[in-house]
Amino acid sequence: MPETLTPAGTPAAPLPPLSLLIAAPRGFCAGVDRAIRIVELAILKYGAPVYVRHEIVHNRYVVDGLKAKGAIFVEELDDVPDGVPVVFSAHGVPKAVPHKAEERGLEYVDATCPLVSKVHRQAERLVEQGRHILFIGHRGHPEVIGTLGQVPDGVMTLIETAADAEAIAPTDPANLAFLTQTTLSVDDTAGMIEVLKRRFPTIEAPRGEDICYATSNRQAAVKAIAMACDAMLVIGAPNSSNSLRLVEVAERQGVKARLIERAADVDFDWLSGVTTLGITAGASAPEVLVRELVDRLATRFAITERETETVRENMVFKLPRNLDAAA
CATH class of the missing domain: 3.40.50.11270 (Rossmann fold)
Structure with a gap:
């Protein structure tokens, strides 16, 4: 175990061990x-x-x-x-x-x-078919504001919770469809969809999964390591929906978890007694912030790292045509 030297040159107490389980996929989508x-x-x-x-x-x-x-x-x-x-x-x-x-x-x-744009186009098609859309999402999130703004007022109703799904009373229950925000909790959303399908058996589901692959993959990766961890740190912004969902996923696995923006936000007192720490990053957080966190932890602990990869991502989206020349 590494040891440090005090200013007087005498050996200091050895650093306590900390095992890091790093989720993959993580970070940028x-x-x-x-x-x-x-x-x-x-x-x-x-x-x-x-x-x-x-x-x-x-x-x-x-x-x-x-x-x-x-x-x-x-x-x-x-x-x-x-x-x-x-x-x-x-x-x-x-x-x-x-x-x-x-x-x-x-x-x-x-x-x-492009995966958000796909939801926008589905909303337009459903409205053209005369269906009323129940949209599962978080009020005030930019993606929700953008999606609601694709169609005329009054043709889409926001569903935020299972209680909302139980309470909604549409005027034409036989002519409904549902769509979802792309960055939701997979488990929470499945529960709300279950309620809607039970109450409205003819409700039309989206073509394929609306929750994006990156959101689903990052939540699955957290589940894969959570039970082996004493605690988990999620790197992401407090206004990042997909990052907040990762904290919730870890907590539902019985693991204490926190969202941090940068390594400087680490509370070492909170890590007291932790011997195995899970680390992941939301889809908007670059890998450099993960390495920054590992380096900061290494100032207080003798760390070992292990990455657990649940799926390999290879998705690439095309750039807009008017930027082709610049690229």
Whole structure:
């Protein structure tokens, strides 16, 4: 076991052992990779500054890195000056946003994750068929705002909990469909869908799974290691839906878990008595933050690392055509 030296040069007490179980897959997904690349290429194509409506992805480290390259982040299109390009975030935007950009003559690049766009197109098709949509998601999340904004008011109702699913009283229960936010808890969502299918047997399900592959894979990876851990740290932003769900998944496995943004947020008192620590990262958190955390832990513990991979991801999404030349 390694030992350190005191200022006087005498050996200090050896560092306590800590075994790290690192989940895989973790960190960036294909949609996040694509969104970040879109901002970088837009800066190359148009020159700085390039405006981005809302955080491109929910991670302060990523956002600060793009700011340093020339991106300016704003919450609303009204905050974008005339004559400059604007990028729409990976979470998607209501239809009214690109329409307003076109009215103002703004050149824009849409970085919406293709899997979110798939949900948008499904919503449009279902409304065209005359169905009322029950949308499972978290009120106020940018993805939910963007999806609700794809269709006219009143044709989609938000379902946040199983209690909502039990209580909803649609005017035409025989003509329903449901869709879901892409970053939800797989288990919670399955429970709500079960309620909806029991209450409305003819409800139309989405074509394929709406919860994205990366969300599902990261939750499964946490489940795979949680029972072998005394505690788990999830690297991600407090406004990152998929990262918060990873904390919940760990806790439901009976493991204490915390969300941290950076290694500096580690509470070593909270780790007292922990001999096996699980580590994962939300889909918006880069791998550099995982290594930063491991390095910080190594200042207090004699660590050993083991990665547990549950599935290999190889998804890649195409870039928008208007950035092909910059790429």
